[in-house]
Amino acid sequence: MSELILHHYPSSPFAEKVRLILGYKQLAWKSVFIPMIMPKPDFTALTGGYRKTPVLQIGADIYCDTALICEVLEQLAPTPSIAPEKVKAAAPIVAQWADSALFTASMAWNFQPAGVAQVFAGAPAEGVQAFVADRAAMRAGAPRMASADAGATYKIYLQRIASLLGGQDFLFGAQPCVADFAAYHPLWFTQERTPPLAGILDATPDVKSWMARMKAIGHGIPDPCSAEEALQAAHRSTPASVPGEVFQDEHGIALGSQVAIAADHFGLEPSEGELVAATRTRYTLRRNDERAGTVHVHFPRVGFTLKKVSP
Known part of the structure; x- marks a missing residue:
């Protein structure tokens, strides 16, 4: 290979x-x-x-x-498998939701002014403007969700993730699957890239514990x-x-x-x-x-x- x-x-x-x-x-x-x-x-x-x-x-x-x-x-x-047989049907559905709805709400929350200031700390103004213009072009003119609406939606989604965990180490049991990796990455951005906004995670301590387990996996070699x-x-x-x-x-x-x-x-x-x-x-x-x-x-x-x- x-x-x-x-x-x-x-x-x-x-x-x-x-x-x-x-x-x-x-x-x-x-x-x-x-x-x-x-x-x-x-x-x-x-x-x-x-x-x-x-x-x-x-x-x-x-x-x-x-x-x-x-x-x-x-x-x-x-x-190890990210698509074990017993969750092969359900996990991709959760992953698709995470990659679309969860990602959209979380990034609208992350890119309110406090988040932008954190992400682009020390960057020249023209660099920030170029990024904003680039992402607007990617959305083909569609508006970004307002941060207040995004925050309300994000909180609901975090509670859903907490409910899925239900005391388990990962979303579908003792081992992570594709749904865990998809649900984690938008929350990772909140926690690691826009820490001033990461307080939104505090209401779901089980989610934060799960995030720590996910982070510990690392990036391989x-x-x-x-x-x-x-x-x-x-x-x-x-x-x-x-x-x-x-x-x-x-x-x-x-x-x-x-x-x-x-x-x-x-x-x-x-x-x-x-x-x-x-x-x-x-x-x-x-x-x-x-x-x-x-x-x-x-x-x-x-x-x-x-x-x-x-x-």
Whole structure:
């Protein structure tokens, strides 16, 4: 197996989700830091346009979206499992809620003025303005939830997490699963990146104890890697064979067509290429880049749109 290369930046909540899973599975991985905002020329040379953080690279295979990254890591290193059989149905549902509703409320709470001041302490004003403009563009003009509404919602969600714990060490029992890693990362940002706002966690002490257990998992065995080294690794590699699952056509678009795949909300920049696989759960694009060579870029179906483009 080629080396695992994670493209991320330290304060990314979704990257923390994956870093902890790498730690839980005690995997060695290469760490490539990417910019927080666009442009990201080295990164998009691999993805073809997709810009959200993180992305997992294995040779010339590029995996987008943490839901898919979780599946890939589970397949590569099934022990310890983040998807044990007894919770295989329920845990992904909780994870999807955490990655969407919980994340949205928590980040709206975290990025009120006191949180912004903490996150960008010492940064020049133009840097803060560039970040705000970048994230507004990612939302495609949709307004951010007001902090008062976000706080009320966040408190309700924290109580739900406490109820799920119900005296257990983790959400579904004695060991963490994908739901724990998904629910933890938005709360991690509150606790670690915006501590002036972390008092919202105090009403749920069981949640804080669970967070301490999650934090103790650590990040495994990271090793620094440059963006250029990652591009070279892709260029000298050959993409893995496409999934052998049956082609599932929901769009009337044949394999071999030129298509664009984009997130259905937040970070809508599309990736274009040749559709070489469309299984029940994921899409795969083949694309060529002068720096990255021939790569396969993989996306989950859930949360993404597929459209045919003119050649």
